[in-house]
Amino acid sequence: MAKKIIQPPFLPVSREELTALGWEEIDVVLVSGDAYVDHPSFGIALIGRLLVERGYRVAVLPQPRHDSPADFSKLPRPRLFCGISGGNLDSVVANYSGAGRVRDQDAYSAGGDPWFPGERGKKNRRRPDRATIVYSSLARHVWPGVPIVLGGVEASLRRFIHFDFKQERLRNSILSDAKGDILVYGMGERQAVEIAERIAAGDDLHKIAGTCERVFDKETGEEAKAIPGWAEISRDPKQFLTAELAIEETARGGGQQALIQAQKSGAVIQHPPTRPLTQAELDHLHSLPFSRRPHPAAGDIPAARMVRDSVTIVRGCVGNCSFCAISRHQGNHIVSRSPESIIREVERIAKRPGFSGTITDLGGPSANLYATRCKKGGCPRRDCLMPKICPNLKIDEKAFLDLLHRSRKVAGVKHLFISSGLRMELLLATPALLREIILHHSPGRIKIAPEHTEDKVLRLMHKPQFQVCEDFIAKSRKIGEEEGLKVRFSPYLISAHPGSGEKEARAMAARLKKLGLVPRAPQDFTPTPGNLSTAMYYCATGPKGERIEVARGREARARQRELIEELIPDRRGKKKKGAAGRRPRNRKGQK
Numbered sequence: 001m002a003k004k005i006i007q008p009p010f011l012p013v014s015r016e017e018l019t020a021l022g023w024e025e026i027d028v029v030l031v032s033g034d035a036y037v038d039h040p041s042f043g044i045a046l047i048g049r050l051l052v053e054r055g056y057r058v059a060v061l062p063q064p065r066h067d068s069p070a071d072f073s074k075l076p077r078p079r080l081f082c083g084i085s086g087g088n089l090d091s092v093v094a095n096y097s098g099a100g101r102v103r104d105q106d107a108y109s110a111g112g113d114p115w116f117p118g119e120r121g122k123k124n125r126r127r128p129d130r131a132t133i134v135y136s137s138l139a140r141h142v143w144p145g146v147p148i149v150l151g152g153v154e155a156s157l158r159r160f161i162h163f164d165f166k167q168e169r170l171r172n173s174i175l176s177d178a179k180g181d182i183l184v185y186g187m188g189e190r191q192a193v194e195i196a197e198r199i200a201a202g203d204d205l206h207k208i209a210g211t212c213e214r215v216f217d218k219e220t221g222e223e224a225k226a227i228p229g230w231a232e233i234s235r236d237p238k239q240f241l242t243a244e245l246a247i248e249e250t251a252r253g254g255g256q257q258a259l260i261q262a263q264k265s266g267a268v269i270q271h272p273p274t275r276p277l278t279q280a281e282l283d284h285l286h287s288l289p290f291s292r293r294p295h296p297a298a299g300d301i302p303a304a305r306m307v308r309d310s311v312t313i314v315r316g317c318v319g320n321c322s323f324c325a326i327s328r329h330q331g332n333h334i335v336s337r338s339p340e341s342i343i344r345e346v347e348r349i350a351k352r353p354g355f356s357g358t359i360t361d362l363g364g365p366s367a368n369l370y371a372t373r374c375k376k377g378g379c380p381r382r383d384c385l386m387p388k389i390c391p392n393l394k395i396d397e398k399a400f401l402d403l404l405h406r407s408r409k410v411a412g413v414k415h416l417f418i419s420s421g422l423r424m425e426l427l428l429a430t431p432a433l434l435r436e437i438i439l440h441h442s443p444g445r446i447k448i449a450p451e452h453t454e455d456k457v458l459r460l461m462h463k464p465q466f467q468v469c470e471d472f473i474a475k476s477r478k479i480g481e482e483e484g485l486k487v488r489f490s491p492y493l494i495s496a497h498p499g500s501g502e503k504e505a506r507a508m509a510a511r512l513k514k515l516g517l518v519p520r521a522p523q524d525f526t527p528t529p530g531n532l533s534t535a536m537y538y539c540a541t542g543p544k545g546e547r548i549e550v551a552r553g554r555e556a557r558a559r560q561r562e563l564i565e566e567l568i569p570d571r572r573g574k575k576k577k578g579a580a581g582r583r584p585r586n587r588k589g590q591k
Contacts, residue, residue: 095114424464
């Protein structure tokens with residue numbers, strides 16, 4: 001560990017702030033596609049605070065200009081490495097809707113404005129497309145010879161050959177395209193510290209757990225499983241799904257075998273994953289002195305307002321949904337923070353000036369996975385909820401109930417909500433917790449994620465049968481009747497998922513109407529990088545090799561979404577009429 005450094009109120013973003021801290025040099029520069037928010041929900045803040053705690057001087061370069069290297073030149077050359085992240089979202093997902101339309105809002109930028117002040121147009125977006133590649137090129141130009149470390153969601157999910165929905169084509173691993181020295185996949189805390197320690201000691205960066213490297217020689221020095229690469233996929237596109245299935249199997253089981261995939265030039269090798277953080281390590285990470293607000297130079301950041309009074313209580317997800325990136329990035333090993341750590345954070349929030357009295361969320365990827373664990377300590381399958389709850393999954397209902405009771409009693413807390421998604425099958429198995437959430441911790445509506453209603457599509461999504469949702473709705477409404485409450489639901493739904501045609505969309509709309517479920521904001525399926533659903537979309541093939549229907553093009557996708565949107569009341573409380581079958585109009589009334 002390097003010499004102890006006092007944690008600053010914010011990590012510096014300029015030479016002036018470095019001087020004010022008395023830092024004559026910096027060890028690490030962290031570049032991000034997001035504005036800098038010093039909150040544990042933002043990956044750059046987490047990694048930066050941890051590195052400072054380990055004795056390294058860290059500066060942040062948030063949303064630099066990408067039409068010139070000028071912003072990079074404003075910081076001194078880092079002594080150890082430059083870490084590159086596209087931000088909390090993949091940059092293409094942040095910049096475009098699933099239909100490929102340019103987004104006019106960016107929750108991770110000042111004022112929600114995706115453009116630099118006074119400028120509009122692709123070149124003037126605060127966050128460039130495929131930001132990791134663009135930032136890497138600029139960093140290499142300004143600081144030649146400084147190791148480039150790729151990390152964050154964008155790098156993690158694009159670490160192998162992947163589909164880019166904006167370009168509608170496959171791309172190389174982002175490590176190959178960005179020509180980085182090393183790529184960190186997953187949450188990255190252990191890897192970032194080890195990389196800093198190795199470079200400081202003059203060691204190489206080979207074979208670090210939880211990282212990928214570029215190799216140009218078949219003799220890699222370690223035993224690795226080869227998965228279909230660029231040449232094989234080019235000859236047979238279905239090999240893209242074969243590769244994704246192999247990656248998914250390795251990620252799910254936490255296997256200790258390396259994977260290697262040939263690219264257009266050379267290959268990328270993925271070393272086995274790093275160990276998940278222990279509870280004590282996760283507690284410590286969240287105890288670091290985050291300011292919990294945007295850097296003063298950042299302005300108002302909508303995403304910061306959303307999470308300002310929220311608390312992450314659990315990391316990881318065992319759902320393994322085909323369309324979801326959580327298992328691939330956070331992993332499916334559940335790590336729950338200790339009640340003491342969570343209560344301390346709630347107390348810190350409650351003491352902050354201007355606290356409204358409401359903890360907006362006590363959650364995580366799925367809030368009620370808190371305190372769950374495997375009785376066996378884990379297995380290669382690690383699919384704890386499908387096709388039904390595994391008998392080896394230990395569900396500690398009492399632990400979550402006690403946490404909610406204690407958190408609600410913290411001085412200054414008037415309301416405490418669970419705004420994260422909830423696994424319905426787990427709540428059906430924990431009736432006391434379900435009742436508690438309905439009575440005390442629901443912010444008007446219970447967020448559930450059936451995603452679809454048709455079992456044929458749900459199987460491809462790797463979701464339980466819709467009967468689980470119907471049972472959950474019935475049970476919740478019964479509790480509401482017993483308590484004199486009207487229970488409302490906010491269902492997340494995906495239209496046009498691979499395997500869903502217009503017939504399935506109509507059936508979904510009919511079943512939702514029968515249940516009285518009103519979707520809030522149904523989403524077209526977006527083929528984002530790094531998941532099985534995207535591979536199914538690209539190949540028009542299910543995981544068992546079966547041919548499946550795929551909705552391609554804006555009109556086909558819009559028709560499915562509009563069937564669901566007809567169920568949504570307009571501002572006057574009336575159902576929307578006549579939407580299905582027509583393309584949506586833009587703000588000028590043009591088709």
